[in-house]
Amino acid sequence: MQHRELCFMLNWYLQVEVDQAKKASTPTNFFSIRLGAFRRHLQSSELGAAALEEMARQKVFMERLSRLQKYLREMQVNRQKKISKLREALSDGGEYHILAKFPEPMALPLDPNVIVTGIIPGTRTSGRCCFSLTLTHSLTHSLSLSLSLAY
Numbered sequence: 001m002q003h004r005e006l007c008f009m010l011n012w013y014l015q016v017e018v019d020q021a022k023k024a025s026t027p028t029n030f031f032s033i034r035l036g037a038f039r040r041h042l043q044s045s046e047l048g049a050a051a052l053e054e055m056a057r058q059k060v061f062m063e064r065l066s067r068l069q070k071y072l073r074e075m076q077v078n079r080q081k082k083i084s085k086l087r088e089a090l091s092d093g094g095e096y097h098i099l100a101k102f103p104e105p106m107a108l109p110l111d112p113n114v115i116v117t118g119i120i121p122g123t124r125t126s127g128r129c130c131f132s133l134t135l136t137h138s139l140t141h142s143l144s145l146s147l148s149l150a151y
Helices: 004-023 029-043 046-073 079-090
Strands: 106-108 111-116 119-126 130-136 144-150
Touching: 004 029, 004 046, 004 111, 029 046, 046 079, 046 106
Parallel strands: none
Antiparallel strands: 106 111, 119 130, 130 144
């Protein structure tokens, strides 16, 4: 696996195409076949197999993040209450506490050069319909990224 970034990008491109075709009830054969072949090829090497494991963790992360967004979007409360509920959901013992600190660092799905360790609810809000979450950038860096979730 010489081009790690390209492998992650191709995986996510194919995965999104397969998922969108399923949602639209259209045939997924073309992208499903390509995704299966790509993953079988990766499985043939030790580095590729490790990348597949990380891609599986990324998929679980994205599914949980999507459920969290839906949970917040469906609440019929004001913005401050949603932010409070977000903090509560990410706190120890909260429903989404696993997103607050990952068991091991993981590459950000669409930028595998960025290693994230968890989600910290942002202290600032922006715009009328969204607020910020901060993704910590790795164990050794103090940089952070902002991700806005619309609700």
